[in-house]
Amino acid sequence: MVIVKEQDVVPFRNRVKEAAVKIGMGLVNQTKLITGASELVRNMLKYGKGGVAKIEILSTSRDRGIRLIFEDKGPGIPDIKKAMQDGFTTGRSMGLGLPGTKRLMSEFEIWSEINKGTTVTVVKWKNG
Amino acid sequence: MEKIPILRMGQFLLVTIQVDLYDQLAENLESDLVNMVKTHNAAGVLIDVSSVSIIDSFMGRILGNIATMSKIMDAETVVVGMQPAVAITLVELGLPLKGVHAALNVEKGMELLNSKLLLNKNEEDEDLEHDDNSDSSE
Ligand SMILES: Nc1ncnc2c1ncn2[C@@H]1O[C@H](COP(=O)(O)OP(=O)(O)OP(=O)(O)O)[C@@H](O)[C@H]1O
Numbered sequence: 280m281v282i283v284k285e286q287d288v289v290p291f292r293n294r295v296k297e298a299a300v301k302i303g304m305g306l307v308n309q310t311k312l313i314t315g316a317s318e319l320v321r322n323m324l325k326y327g328k329g330g331v332a333k334i335e336i337l338s339t340s341r342d343r344g345i346r347l348i349f350e351d352k353g354p355g356i357p358d359i360k361k362a363m364q365d366g367f368t369t370g371r372s373m374g375l376g377l378p379g380t381k382r383l384m385s386e387f388e389i390w391s392e393i394n395k396g397t398t399v400t401v402v403k404w405k406n407g
Numbered sequence: 408m409e410k411i412p413i414l415r416m417g418q419f420l421l422v423t424i425q426v427d428l429y430d431q432l433a434e435n436l437e438s439d440l441v442n443m444v445k446t447h448n449a450a451g452v453l454i455d456v457s458s459v460s461i462i463d464s465f466m467g468r469i470l471g472n473i474a475t476m477s478k479i480m481d482a483e484t485v486v487v488g489m490q491p492a493v494a495i496t497l498v499e500l501g502l503p504l505k506g507v508h509a510a511l512n513v514e515k516g517m518e519l520l521n522s523k524l525l526l527n528k529n530e531e532d533e534d535l536e537h538d539d540n541s542d543s544s545e
């Protein structure tokens with residue numbers, strides 16, 4: 280799903296919710312997943328000039344889950360370690376989006392290169 | 408243009424958030440509330456979030472802003488009816504809702520505000536022992 284404006288946030292969150300409901304994810308994990316998705320999609324809009332968000336359903340023999348991929352071709356993040364710290368912001372905000380989302384998800388990966396863009400991949404397992 | 412209604416209940420203002428907030432809507436709500444607190448000299452603001460299923464850092468910041476601004480104008484802010492899953496998520500996200508009180512429902516929220524008012528009033532009475540105008544009629 281292409282995300283270029285503020286009004287794309289809510290439909291995207293609804294799509295994430297549909298996927299979570301489909302695999303029978305409980306309400307608390309659903310809420311964590313959608314809240315994290317909301318943080319990442321807002322970052323993509325605010326700092327990455329928009330991008331593409333993908334939703335995938337994962338199935339293993341042990342569990343089912345949702346993988347979300349957020350890919351933008353924005354300015355990139357100069358210091359990922361810093362960006363992952365609670366309270367670090369260049370947008371005069373709270374600097375909670377990235378570290379908070381990492382806490383809310385089962386798996387969290389971030390790739391970024393200056394002038395190339397940023398990709399954040401997260402997984403939330405149904406029972407994790 | 409979509410707008411979030413603000414109800415007046417005595418000396419309190421009640422806002423029920425039923426739609427997902429986006430930037431413009433949230434900014435309008437902030438400024439509308441500040442104006443209402445000022446013109447009605449409101450003593451408290453109740454924000455009913457019982458039908459909100461997601462509170463992210465964006466919305467958390469809006470709630471915090473409202474509380475800070477209300478406080479400057481001598482009004483307390485109470486967030487009422489937060490869903491348990493939302494509360495759990497907020498803690499893990501690490502969002503500090505500074506200056507925001509919480510209550511289970513609107514009724515409990517009003518009780519909380521009333522008790523705060525009483526507390527503040529008693530403190531004032533102690534300061535002004537010989538104040539004859541204790542009857543505050545409008
Ligand atoms: N997609 C992105 N592209 C470029 N920079 C980014 C991106 N996402 C995050 N950043 C940088 O990382 C910083 C930290 O992001 P984070 O989401 O943790 O905090 P924030 O967005 O500043 O505040 P909050 O999310 O609490 O409103 C941002 O201030 C920004 O500098």
Ligand SMILES: [Mg+2]
Nearest residue numbers: 318322376377
């Ligand atoms: Mg952010």
